[in-house]
Amino acid sequence: MEALNFRHNRMFQPRGLSSFQRLALCTTAITYLLILVGGLVRASGAGLGCPDWPRCFGSWIPPASAAQLPSRFDPSLFNPTLMWTEYLNRLLGVTVGFLIFATAVSAWRHYRREPRILGATVAALLLTGFQGWLGGRVVANELAAWIVTIHMIFALAIVQLLLYATVRSLSRGGGPPSPFLIALIVVTMVQIGLGTQVRGAIDAAIDNGVARAGALASVGTLDHLHRDGALVVFAGSVLVLMWLRARFTKEATLIRWGYVVVGLASIQVALGVAMAYVSLKPATQVAHLTVASLLLGAQTVLLLVHKTETDSQ
Ligand code: HEM
Structure with missing residues (x-):
């Protein structure tokens, strides 16, 4: 948090960070990590490493070898490196989903009377649910550019909302x-x-x-x-x-x-x-x-x- 230098600013709270602020910052940082991993998935061509969604080759835990694939999957689609890259991306996505949920709950506990903070975290939570669904559409549309663009824009909107809630909770007032x-x-x-x-x-x-x-x-x-x-x-x-x-x-x-x-x-x-x-x-x-x-x-x-x-x- 020192890096943001809010504590030294007279408009920001002088004491240590509250539990909400720590959680909101941690959630924002991990959401950025998810964007980075999403970029890795694209650069490595792992987007279709799991050809179905939300499962991967029909199961919640990826299969260990091509021999374990259900018959409806073409074994030539099985590439363990790409599959695990995409699977880890999805796990990180789920983690971010839980963190955003926890941030919204924390906002409800601590900022119930500040509709902008609570509203931003709830909006981030709703968009995250939508984003999960959109991720499935990205796979279904075989990574078509238009839907990847929408997916990216929603990811950025989620980060913007988290940043808004965080900075707003750190500051008082606003012109x-x-x-x-x-x-x-x-x-x-x-x-x-x-x-x-x-x-x-x-x-x-x-x-x-x-x-x-x-x-x-x-x-x-x-x-x-x-x-x-x-x-x-x-x-x-x-x-x-x-x-x-x-x-x-x-x-x-x-x-x-x-x-x-x-x-x-x-x-x-x-x-x-x-x-x-x-x-x-x-x-x-x-x-x-x-x-x-x-x-x-x-x-x-x-x-x-x-x-x-x-x-x-
Ligand atoms: C502030 C300036 C810029 C911003 C915000 C920006 C943003 C972006 C973004 C978000 C992408 C999509 C990446 C992806 O989907 O993986 C992209 C792609 C790209 N940008 Fe930029 N860009 C900027 C400046 C430039 C400049 C100056 C050039 C070249 C002279 C450039 C060349 C490219 C190229 C070649 C791609 C396609 C890369 C790929 O295939 O991954 N960008 N840019």
Whole structure:
């Protein structure tokens, strides 16, 4: 928690973290881990490692060998590495589901009179249930790009709600949200949506026999829009930092979060450039996806900290 530096901010509670705050932070961190593992599943092509859902090859515990498969499954689909990768991803998903449930229960116990905190955790819980169902649709639609994009956007929405509940419980009061920061978040969400479409188009090209090295070149307009979008996100992040430095000279926490946003946007652009001009390495793909979700998270924290700071003036 020290990393977030809320305890040193006069608008945040001076004493140690409450049980709700610890749980909410832990749940947020593990949800990020799930997004990272989801990226690994995609990069390793393990998405269909379990061809059915919610079971895996018809059972709750994956079979030990192809010989144990029920007759309705083609034994050539059996790949233990991909199967276990996807199965662990699902287990982590279930763990996150339980953690979000526990966070909502804790919010009910401690913040019953703060509808925004309770509401955010309950909304996160409902979206998680929906997300589990959507995960099944992703498998049923054999990883079609449009449904993978929706799945990704809902994962990000869940993290946003958890961050909201956490930051809100740490702070008191709040002015109106900054339209400038909201615009940056919206543009970043659009950019993330475009990125997942680029990713889908690359996967489709590779499936159609295009060599991995040439797959990006075949994407066309979506790829160009994604590159232009990166410029907007990066320039917007730098402008936000300049504005914070000029306008909130005494708010060190706010300015620090501004730097975090610009730092993550820079890393993201560097990873994108590495994929576009060097090579499409799976590790870079996973990092690009993970940093995208961290960037959006940092922008959300910045928005919430800014709300608090403006209320204090
Ligand atoms: C702030 C800027 C950026 C954000 C938020 C962003 C976000 C994303 C996201 C979320 C994906 C989908 C990843 C997935 O579904 O696995 C993606 C894919 C991609 N992005 Fe970006 N991106 C940014 C900048 C860039 C830049 C500057 C480039 C290149 C010059 C780039 C090139 C790519 C490529 C090639 C893919 C497809 C990668 C793959 O197949 O996994 N991105 N981006």
